[in-house]
Amino acid sequence: MRTPCLFSVLAAGLAAAISFNSHAAQKDSFSVCWTIYAGWMPWEYGAAEGIVDKWAEKYGIAIDVVQLNDYVESINQYSAGGFDGCTMTNMDALTIPAAGGIDSTALIIGDFSNGNDGIVIKGEKKTLGDLKGQPVNLVELSVSHYLLARGLEKAGLSEKDLSVVNTSDADLVAAFATNDVQAVTTWNPLLAEIQATPGVTKVFDSSQIPGEIIDLMVVNSDTLKDNPAFGKALTGAWYEIMATMSADSAAGKAAREHMAKASGTDLAGYDAQLAATKMFYSAKDAVAFANSPKLPATMSKVASFSFSHGLLGEGAQSSDAIGMSFAKGVVTGDQGNLKLRFDPSFMQMAADGTL
Numbered sequence: 444m445r446t447p448c449l450f451s452v453l454a455a456g457l458a459a460a461i462s463f464n465s466h467a468a469q470k471d472s473f474s475v476c477w478t479i480y481a482g483w484m485p486w487e488y489g490a491a492e493g494i495v496d497k498w499a500e501k502y503g504i505a506i507d508v509v510q511l512n513d514y515v516e517s518i519n520q521y522s523a524g525g526f527d528g529c530t531m532t533n534m535d536a537l538t539i540p541a542a543g544g545i546d547s548t549a550l551i552i553g554d555f556s557n558g559n560d561g562i563v564i565k566g567e568k569k570t571l572g573d574l575k576g577q578p579v580n581l582v583e584l585s586v587s588h589y590l591l592a593r594g595l596e597k598a599g600l601s602e603k604d605l606s607v608v609n610t611s612d613a614d615l616v617a618a619f620a621t622n623d624v625q626a627v628t629t630w631n632p633l634l635a636e637i638q639a640t641p642g643v644t645k646v647f648d649s650s651q652i653p654g655e656i657i658d659l660m661v662v663n664s665d666t667l668k669d670n671p672a673f674g675k676a677l678t679g680a681w682y683e684i685m686a687t688m689s690a691d692s693a694a695g696k697a698a699r700e701h702m703a704k705a706s707g708t709d710l711a712g713y714d715a716q717l718a719a720t721k722m723f724y725s726a727k728d729a730v731a732f733a734n735s736p737k738l739p740a741t742m743s744k745v746a747s748f749s750f751s752h753g754l755l756g757e758g759a760q761s762s763d764a765i766g767m768s769f770a771k772g773v774v775t776g777d778q779g780n781l782k783l784r785f786d787p788s789f790m791q792m793a794a795d796g797t798l
Contacts, residue, residue, distance in 0.1 A: 473499075473673050474507040475528035475660070476521060478514045481631070481716035482554040482658040483530045484702035485684040491701070498680040502672035515539075521661070527673065528662035532586055534745050536661050538754040541765050541782035546664040548784040550674055551681050552729045556656040558719035560590050560630045561648035563619075563637050571598035571646050574605050574626060580618055581628040583609035586656050589748050591628045593655065594647035631716050632708065653721070654732065655741050664784055678789040679798040682726050689724040726793035733787035734770045742767055742785075743775055 477486045489495045490508035499506040509526070511517040521529035522540040528550065531539070540547045564573060571594050581587040588607065595601055610618055612633060618624045619637050627637060638645055649656050660677065667674050688698040696710070703713030723729035732738065743762070749755050750762035758764070766781035768774045774781065792798045 469669050471503065472505045472507075473527040473666070473670070474509055474525075475530075475662070475677070476509045476511050476517045476526045477530040478511055478517050479706050480530070480658065481559070481706070481713065481720050482722065484706050484713075485553075485681065485688060486530065486660075487705045488688070488698055488702050489680050489684045491705075494683055495676070495680045498676040498683070501679070502676045504670075504672050504676060506673070506676060521545075521663075524663075527666050528660055528677065531659060531661055533657040533659060533742065534586055534589060534749065536659060537742070537745060537765060537767070537783055538749050540661070541767075542749075542754065542756045542759075544782065546782050546784075547661050548664045548667050548786050549659045550662045550667065550786065550789055551660040551678060552723060552733055552785075552787075552790070553658045553660065553681070554720050554722045555654050555658065555732075556586075556630070556649040556719070557653060557721040558648045558650040559634070559716065560587060560628075560656055561634050561638075561645045562591060562594055562626065562628045563634070563643050563645050564626045565619075565640075565643050566625065568625070569644050569646065571595065572600070573646070574598075575600060576605060577626055578606045578608045578624075579626045579628060580608045580610040580615060580624050582612050582615075583607060584752055584754065587628040587630060588752070589745065590647070590649060590652070590656065592748055593652050593744075597647075597651070631719060632712070635715065648719075650719075654737060655744065657741075658720075674789045675792065675798050678726075678793050682793045685722070685724040685726075689722070726790045729790045730787045730794050733785055733790065736773075738785060739767070739769045739773050739775050742769075742783075746776065 477483045486508055487510060495506055495508055517529055518531050518535055518539045520526055522543050522545050536547060536549060579591060581591060592602060615627055615629050615633055616636050619627050619640065629637065662674065688695055699713055700710045703710045706713060723732065746762040750759055755764050763776040764780065765783060766774060766776040766778050767783045768781055769785045770787050
């Protein structure tokens with residue numbers, strides 16, 4: 444995951460150019476896609492263990508859970524109508540489907556990064572302030588870029604005080620091993636590998652901006668409106684998986700071992716990633732997060748960053764170009780262009796035990 448919004452504007456143009464029906468008709472077969480990341484491995488487990496199928500059958504539908512290898516491509520395919528739902532971050536939900544005109548709903552708030560993303564410096568440099576005048580290698584226009592901007596803001600600096608060097612996530616570890624690269628911003632498991640280098644210091648991480656890098660299951664709003672059973676089945680399956688994997692039992696350990704193997708690590712490695720991820724194992728906790736006034740405030744920060752970096756589309760005149768709705772009737776941005784919805788109603792059903 445987290446391979447960036449590098450193609451956000453292109454994706455937005457592509458999505459906007461595609462003709463969609465104003466309403467998705469009722470149907471009985473759906474598909475969602477996901478990519479490898481600690482907080483999204485439960486979807487692989489739920490598909491492999493038949494949990495998603497069980498909940499889909501309960502509502503008389505079928506849901507295909509598809510793994511894709513390219514994170515941005517998965518969101519592009521969702522935006523183009525190839526999937527009814529897709530795993531993505533809050534920032535990418537805004538800058539790809541929503542910016543492309545695809546009305547989307549954050550159905551499930553699964554977790555937020557709580558240390559999984561960080562900034563690391565070599566040598567004697569020990570603080571964020573030491574980044575001044577320095578090049579920082581990262582995946583440009585990704586959540587790493589957002590993390591850097593937020594860190595600099597807290598240090599009284601801005602991106603103008605340093606230079607950002609766009610570096611593929613596939614090349615970051617090797618780049619950091621050279622003398623030319625002194626600072627990087629990245630995410631786990633790359634972050635853990637880089638931190639293991641002798642003589643480095645992590646000067647900032649996502650635990651210092653809790654709740655701002657959020658991992659979601661996003662679905663097409665029209666599809667959800669016309670097919671609430673789709674939302675109920677996905678949500679019911681998710682919280683059954685959460686209950687299993689969070690249990691201090693043999694079944695819980697087996698579930699996490701399954702997810703670890705599917706993501707290319709071992710149980711210790713996967714548990715370490717989970718430790719830096721604030722998972723909302725409880726639907727009640729996810730609903731509380733969705734109902735908090737902090738969520739609209741966070742998304743306003745994300746919108747400001749996205750606008751300043753040209754990620755809201757060529758026609759965007761301000762960070763309010765895209766409307767977003769939240770719990771309790773809160774709306775930010777352009778109400779006439781409402782394209783991203785944080786709807787906790789299905790998670791509330793799970794919390795209430797009414798699914």
